[in-house]
Amino acid sequence: MHPNRAFRGETTKRHxxxxxxxxxxxxxxxxxxxxxxxxxxxxxxxxxxxxxxxLVRSNPMARMLDTPLPAVIAVTGPxxxxxxxxxxxxxxxxxxxxxxxxxxxxxxxMPDDILRDLLVRQSAAYxxxxxxxxxxxIDKVDEVALGKLLRAIVPVRLDVDRVDGTWKLSQNKTxxxxxxxxxxxxxxxxxxxxxxxxxxxxxxxxx
Numbered sequence: 001m002h003p004n005r006a007f008r009g010e011t012t013k014r015h016x017x018x019x020x021x022x023x024x025x026x027x028x029x030x031x032x033x034x035x036x037x038x039x040x041x042x043x044x045x046x047x048x049x050x051x052x053x054x055l056v057r058s059n060p061m062a063r064m065l066d067t068p069l070p071a072v073i074a075v076t077g078p079x080x081x082x083x084x085x086x087x088x089x090x091x092x093x094x095x096x097x098x099x100x101x102x103x104x105x106x107x108x109x110m111p112d113d114i115l116r117d118l119l120v121r122q123s124a125a126y127x128x129x130x131x132x133x134x135x136x137x138i139d140k141v142d143e144v145a146l147g148k149l150l151r152a153i154v155p156v157r158l159d160v161d162r163v164d165g166t167w168k169l170s171q172n173k174t175x176x177x178x179x180x181x182x183x184x185x186x187x188x189x190x191x192x193x194x195x196x197x198x199x200x201x202x203x204x205x206x207x
Contacts, residue, residue, distance in 0.1 A: 001102060001164045006172040015101045015165040016048040018077065023126065025075035027053065029061060029107060036061050042073060043122050051103055051158040052118055062109065062154045071107035071158055076100045080190025082170065087177040097196060101165040103158060110155040118155045169200045
């Protein structure tokens with residue numbers, strides 16, 4: 001997380017809303033030879049204290065979870081390069097604007113017998129966002145094929161101890177500098193630049 005307090009003013013509630021909106025994150029633990037990461041869709045509990053996911057059984061991280069491990073899930077949003085030429089003030093330097101939220105806590109491998117329920121709840125949460133499309137149901141999968149799938153993956157949960165977020169949106173710049181960067185960033189490079197510009201346009205980044 002960026003240390004500048006200007007970028008750390010958002011509430012935990014907004015951080016958790018962001019995670020629910022984005023869904024997809026990078027799960028990381030410390031391995032014997034360095035960090036081990038997995039990219040996973042996340043199902044966050046209503047109170048934000050539990051994040052559930054599943055891993056391919058052959059994933060090195062899954063094989064490390066004989067005991068619970070400290071872990072973090074990093075969920076990122078729009079980001080983009082900011083050129084100093086876009087500011088009104090002289091003497092500026094290049095930077096990068098972005099949004100990111102980290103969920104920190106303890107990662108545990110859950111019993112295999114909860115896996116089907118987890119997949120049902122995950123698919124229900126994600127399919128609901130495609131309405132009015134009829135929701136896909138796990139019952140549509142042949143039981144033999146489903147059995148093979150369930151044997152290939154393992155359920156995990158992160159018990160969340162801390163939520164941190166950075167919303168780096170040029171809040172530390174003057175209004176003129178911020179406006180200049182906001183208007184120009186859409187023609188720059190990064191990801192989801194129109195969304196990033198919308199966030200920058202609001203001085204506190206709030207929706």
